[in-house]
Amino acid sequence: MPHTSQRGQAMPESPIRKLVPLADKAKARGIKVYHLNIGQPDLKTPQVALDAIRNIDRTVLEYSPSDGIRSLKTKLAAYYHSFNIDVTEDDIIVTTGGSEAVNFAFMSCLDPGDEIIVPEPAYANYTAFAIAAGAIVKPVVSSIEEGFALPSVEKFEELITPKTKGILICNPNNPTGYLYTRSEMNKIRDLVKKYDLYLFSDEVYREFCYTGAPYISAFHLDGIEENVVLIDSVSKRYSMTGVRIGALVTKNKDVRKNVIKFCQARLSPPLLGQIASEAAMNTSAEYMLEMYNEYVERRKFLIDGLNRIPGVYSPIPMGAFYTVARLPIDDADKFCAWLLSDFEYEGYTVMMAPASGFYTVDGLGKDEVRIAYVLDKEDLKHALIVLGKALQAYPGRTI
Amino acid sequence: MPHTSQRGQAMPESPIRKLVPLADKAKARGIKVYHLNIGQPDLKTPQVALDAIRNIDRTVLEYSPSDGIRSLKTKLAAYYHSFNIDVTEDDIIVTTGGSEAVNFAFMSCLDPGDEIIVPEPAYANYTAFAIAAGAIVKPVVSSIEEGFALPSVEKFEELITPKTKGILICNPNNPTGYLYTRSEMNKIRDLVKKYDLYLFSDEVYREFCYTGAPYISAFHLDGIEENVVLIDSVSKRYSMTGVRIGALVTKNKDVRKNVIKFCQARLSPPLLGQIASEAAMNTSAEYMLEMYNEYVERRKFLIDGLNRIPGVYSPIPMGAFYTVARLPIDDADKFCAWLLSDFEYEGYTVMMAPASGFYTVDGLGKDEVRIAYVLDKEDLKHALIVLGKALQAYPGRTI
Numbered sequence: 001m002p003h004t005s006q007r008g009q010a011m012p013e014s015p016i017r018k019l020v021p022l023a024d025k026a027k028a029r030g031i032k033v034y035h036l037n038i039g040q041p042d043l044k045t046p047q048v049a050l051d052a053i054r055n056i057d058r059t060v061l062e063y064s065p066s067d068g069i070r071s072l073k074t075k076l077a078a079y080y081h082s083f084n085i086d087v088t089e090d091d092i093i094v095t096t097g098g099s100e101a102v103n104f105a106f107m108s109c110l111d112p113g114d115e116i117i118v119p120e121p122a123y124a125n126y127t128a129f130a131i132a133a134g135a136i137v138k139p140v141v142s143s144i145e146e147g148f149a150l151p152s153v154e155k156f157e158e159l160i161t162p163k164t165k166g167i168l169i170c171n172p173n174n175p176t177g178y179l180y181t182r183s184e185m186n187k188i189r190d191l192v193k194k195y196d197l198y199l200f201s202d203e204v205y206r207e208f209c210y211t212g213a214p215y216i217s218a219f220h221l222d223g224i225e226e227n228v229v230l231i232d233s234v235s236k237r238y239s240m241t242g243v244r245i246g247a248l249v250t251k252n253k254d255v256r257k258n259v260i261k262f263c264q265a266r267l268s269p270p271l272l273g274q275i276a277s278e279a280a281m282n283t284s285a286e287y288m289l290e291m292y293n294e295y296v297e298r299r300k301f302l303i304d305g306l307n308r309i310p311g312v313y314s315p316i317p318m319g320a321f322y323t324v325a326r327l328p329i330d331d332a333d334k335f336c337a338w339l340l341s342d343f344e345y346e347g348y349t350v351m352m353a354p355a356s357g358f359y360t361v362d363g364l365g366k367d368e369v370r371i372a373y374v375l376d377k378e379d380l381k382h383a384l385i386v387l388g389k390a391l392q393a394y395p396g397r398t399i
Numbered sequence: 400m401p402h403t404s405q406r407g408q409a410m411p412e413s414p415i416r417k418l419v420p421l422a423d424k425a426k427a428r429g430i431k432v433y434h435l436n437i438g439q440p441d442l443k444t445p446q447v448a449l450d451a452i453r454n455i456d457r458t459v460l461e462y463s464p465s466d467g468i469r470s471l472k473t474k475l476a477a478y479y480h481s482f483n484i485d486v487t488e489d490d491i492i493v494t495t496g497g498s499e500a501v502n503f504a505f506m507s508c509l510d511p512g513d514e515i516i517v518p519e520p521a522y523a524n525y526t527a528f529a530i531a532a533g534a535i536v537k538p539v540v541s542s543i544e545e546g547f548a549l550p551s552v553e554k555f556e557e558l559i560t561p562k563t564k565g566i567l568i569c570n571p572n573n574p575t576g577y578l579y580t581r582s583e584m585n586k587i588r589d590l591v592k593k594y595d596l597y598l599f600s601d602e603v604y605r606e607f608c609y610t611g612a613p614y615i616s617a618f619h620l621d622g623i624e625e626n627v628v629l630i631d632s633v634s635k636r637y638s639m640t641g642v643r644i645g646a647l648v649t650k651n652k653d654v655r656k657n658v659i660k661f662c663q664a665r666l667s668p669p670l671l672g673q674i675a676s677e678a679a680m681n682t683s684a685e686y687m688l689e690m691y692n693e694y695v696e697r698r699k700f701l702i703d704g705l706n707r708i709p710g711v712y713s714p715i716p717m718g719a720f721y722t723v724a725r726l727p728i729d730d731a732d733k734f735c736a737w738l739l740s741d742f743e744y745e746g747y748t749v750m751m752a753p754a755s756g757f758y759t760v761d762g763l764g765k766d767e768v769r770i771a772y773v774l775d776k777e778d779l780k781h782a783l784i785v786l787g788k789a790l791q792a793y794p795g796r797t798i
Contacts, residue, residue: 001625001651002564002597007532008507008657017465017663044458053671054453059443061639061675066416096495096643099665107531108407112511128664132506133406134533165401198401226400240460242670244495252400258407264416265527266498271641272452272671276460 010131015124015357015370022340023351031344034375034383037336037351039174039321041239041374043294045280046287049240052279053272061271066263068094068247069274075281076232076247083206085219085230091251093259096269098204098233098246099125105229105248106133108258109198114165116200117156121148121324121358121365123174123202138164139360144326144368147315148176150184156191166198167191172205172215175358175370176324177299177317179209182216189221199224202231204246205320207288210296213318219249226252236321238280239291243273295321298373298380305384306371309391311399314371322372324355324365330396332356332369338394345389348382367398409530414523414756414769421739422750430743433774433782436735436750438573438720440773442638442693444679445686451678452671460670465662467493467646468673474680475631475646482605484618484629490650492658495668497603497632497645501525504628504647505532507657508597513564515599516555520547520723520757520764522573522601537563538759543725543767546714547575549583555590565597566590571604571614574757574769575723576698576716578608581615588620598623601630603645604719606687609695612717618648625651635720637679638690642672694720697772697779704783705770708790710798713770721771723754723764729795731755731768737793744788747781766797 016038023033067073073089080087095101102125110116112134118126120139130137138159142148156167167188171180180188192199201218209215218228233246248259263269299316303323306314311328329335332354339349353372355365373380391397415437422432466472472488479486494500501524509515511533517525519538529536537558541547555566566587570579579587591598600617608614617627632645647658662668698715702722705713710727728734731753738748752771754764772779790796 001653002508002595004653004657005506005508005510005513007510008660011657011660011664013660014465014663020464038462040461042459045460049460050455050458053455056449056452059449060441061444061448061641062439063437063640065419066413096669097666103665107404109401109404111404111406112533114404125664125666128660132661132664134511196401241462242460242667244667244669254400254403258403258410261407261410261412261527262531264413265410265524265531266502267496267524268641268643270495270643270669270672272675273669276671 007131011128012124012357016353019336019340019351022337026340026349030347032348033340034348034350034379034386036371036383037353039236039372039374040241041236042376043239043291045240046238046283048282049238049276049280052275056275064268064271064274066268067260068269069278072274072278075278079281080249083215083217085217087219087249087251091249093248093256093263094269094274095246095248097235097244098202098231101231101246101248102126102202103129103132104259104262105200105231106130106135107262108255109229110135110165113163115161115163116166116168117159117164118168119150120360121175121355123170124357126168127360137360141361141364144313144315144324148173148178148324150180150187153187153191160195164195164197166200168200170202172209172319174205174320175322175355177320177322179211179213179318180216181213185216185221189224192224192227197227199228200231201228204231204233204236207237207292208295208321209319210299211318229255234277234280238283240276240280243276244270245273245277295373298377301377302371302373302380305381309384309388311391321374322370324368324370326368328391328397328399329367329394330398331366334396335394336369339390343390343393345386348386350383350387350390406530410527411523411756415752418735418739418750421736425739425748429746431747432739433747433749433778433785435770435774435782436752438635438771438773439640440635440638441775442690444639445637445682447681448637448639448675448679451674455674463667463670463673465667466659467668468677471673471677474677478680479648482614482616484616486618486648486650490648492647492655492662493668493673494645494647496634496643497601497630498524500630500645500647501601502528502531503658503661504599504630505529505534506661507654508628509534509564512562514560514562515565515567516558516563517567518549519759520574520754522569523756525567526759536759540760540763543712543714543723547572547577547723549579549586552586552590559594563594563596565599567599569601571608571718573604573719574721574754576719576721578610578612578717579615580612584615584620588623591623591626596626598627599630600627603630603632603635606636606691607694607720608718609698610717628654633676633679637682639675639679642675643669644672644676694772697776700776701770701772701779708783708787710790720773721769723767723769725767727790727796727798728766728793729797730765733795734793735768738789742789742792744785747785749782749786749789
């Protein structure tokens with residue numbers, strides 16, 4: 001039997017999905033599992049998107065252009081303009097989810113051995129796609145004590161080598177919910193300019209900013225227009241993660257030229273998802289506001305509730321729909337597995353993502369979990385009660 | 400401006416899609432272009448698949464499991480059984496098109512520098528995905544004179560080095576339409592066994608076999624069950640290339656373990672495409688027979704017509720819906736571009752894929768094109784007339 005690739009072996013398991021088999025077993029035992037592990041909003045997909053699918057009048061579900069349907073790109077450009085992001089249709093390449101945008105960005109910009117600097121904790125799949133591309137993630141660690149603010153410029157500069165090709169940020173941040181300030185974004189801009197780096201900027205949560213502070217896109221930064229590769233997705237803002245439509249946006253023609261070749265190799269992004277996405281761009285302002293208000297309330301509710309559980313601490317996330325919380329436990333991986341395998345409270349348990357998977361530095365995040373607030377308040381309320389009971393019962397508790 | 404990746408620069412442009420800008424310009428001039436370049440069937444998608452989309456009753460278009468919806472996998476297993484392919488749901492991983500199955504197969508089995516042997520001409524995107532994975536394609540050249548039969552075992556063995564990790568075949572073949580015989584498949588099996596290689600077997604055209612000869616799947620070969628990685632797609636058999644649903648099928652647990660990690664990184668295959676695909680598996684036998692008969696006729700019609708044009712030669716393809724034909728021209732890349740830029744016959748022209756893109760050996764296929772017979776007979780008839788006229792008018796003609 002031939003041996004498999006070292007690259008494949010080195011790929012991380014998803015911290016968000018690796019516990020799914022245990023969750024399935026818990027469900028098979030009749031236990032109700034609250035999914036706080038995954039960014040799958042429970043909100044209804046906008047009716048206009050569902051209607052576009054239900055009313056589809058095509059008779060052949062055919063390939064679309066490799067870079068996406070033009071009319072979708074036109075709508076995306078108008079959408080970005082509404083955020084003062086000055087791009088044209090030609091700067092936009094439609095991808096199979098934001099995931100593929102990350103993958104193609106790395107493949108197109110980075111060679112094996114190239115390094116990118118990523119503030120951690122970070123979305124685990126950046127590391128996965130870096131490994132796929134043979135690139136190396138150099139982490140700059142942000143800490144829960146400082147609310148996951150951007151580490152100092154000096155910490156970035158310490159990591160810069162001739163191999164450094166880019167910085168990756170996620171803003172608003174998954175998993176921490178942190179929203180970068182203008183001052184922090186300017187620091188990133190200066191670094192990018194000084195060392196002529198790519199700035200990979202994942203901004204899929206831009207609709208989810210809860211403070212008065214403005215959302216600063218990488219495209220709002222002057223003088224690095226050619227360095228920016230923006231990652232986007234319709235998944236979160238229209239509660240339609242399953243359609244698998246995202247976008248890679250860059251003014252850098254050389255990057256686009258490479259990306260298009262990766263696009264051609266996989267032929268086209270999903271047609272039905274593009275149809276749903278184009279329609280979703282007509283979602284009413286009421287839907288968007290209602291969704292926004294719902295997350296504002298859930299956030300307050302979750303963070304208040306978490307911080308009332310003895311020994312638990314969560315900073316207040318300013319965006320996205322996640323928080324990274326510290327728990328009074330020995331090991332979040334063990335705890336999260338135990339919740340599914342050995343615990344129930346009146347027939348319920350909770351599933352969370354151990355934060356260790358969001359750090360590449362060994363040992364970090366050991367007592368932290370990522371919690372997604374994608375359930376309604378009643379479920380969140382009960383999930384918090386279940387979590388509190390679990391923390392009392394867990395053999396590895398530290399208080 | 401940071402430089403882009405060498406890998407991205409090395410990626411080939413799709414020979415099937417690279418002429419699209421010229422075709423768009425021709426269309427803008429009011430010229431009707433017959434698309435013989437791309438495997439996009441014109442046949443209607445089965446009504447059951449369209450109905451499943453039109454009647455969708457979900458309110459949230461959510462992530463599916465990373466390896467695909469279980470009920471779809473169950474149907475796929477039953478489908479494979481009908482071809483005497485003995486696999487279970489657990490051996491099947493749903494992918495975003497057959498393209499992703501190729502990509503994940505290479506990423507999971509091959510490391511940078513590893514080699515795979517591929518009979519050429521071959522589907523161009525294998526090379527693209529090999530480059531993405533840092534792997535090296537070693538071509539074994541089959542020739543139009545021999546009807547693109549499998550080259551001798553000796554030619555394979557000459558290429559085997561300690562770096563050789565696998566053989567890739569496409570059966571029935573894209574672009575040649577060749578169908579491997581039992582004897583040829585046994586030779587491949589013996590090589591795979593002798594050198595303990597992976598056998599990557601792309602069998603997406605299995606429904607399209609036009610001779611009495613049986614379709615031999617890689618899974619029909621005894622003693623290499625753990626070596627086989629089968630690539631599949633619903634795109635061609637249900638005329639729904641846009642849904643982007645394929646499958647990677649292997650009994651090799653270690654390979655699956657790696658593949659699943661790549662699946663998790665991209666979260667899930669498209670939900671809507673999976674719903675359409677599951678429904679499509681209930682397509683009536685009548686539809687499948689009608690489609691089959693249609694291709695049988697088109698094939699006869701196209702090949703007869705091609706061989707009647709002076710100086711043109713096409714072998715008779717036994718499967719898929721392509722042929723590689725030799726034309727009396729200096730350079731197929733120039734000719735195919737000229738057809739779109741400089742030629743029209745009564746307002747019509749044809750678009751074909753230059754065969755050079757299906758060879759990795761420089762200079763091969765220079766007077767060959769791939770022609771897809773995915774148009775109805777009336778269009779094919781007229782396209783052949785237009786092609787004949789073009790060959791008379793082309794300045795680089797050789798007769």
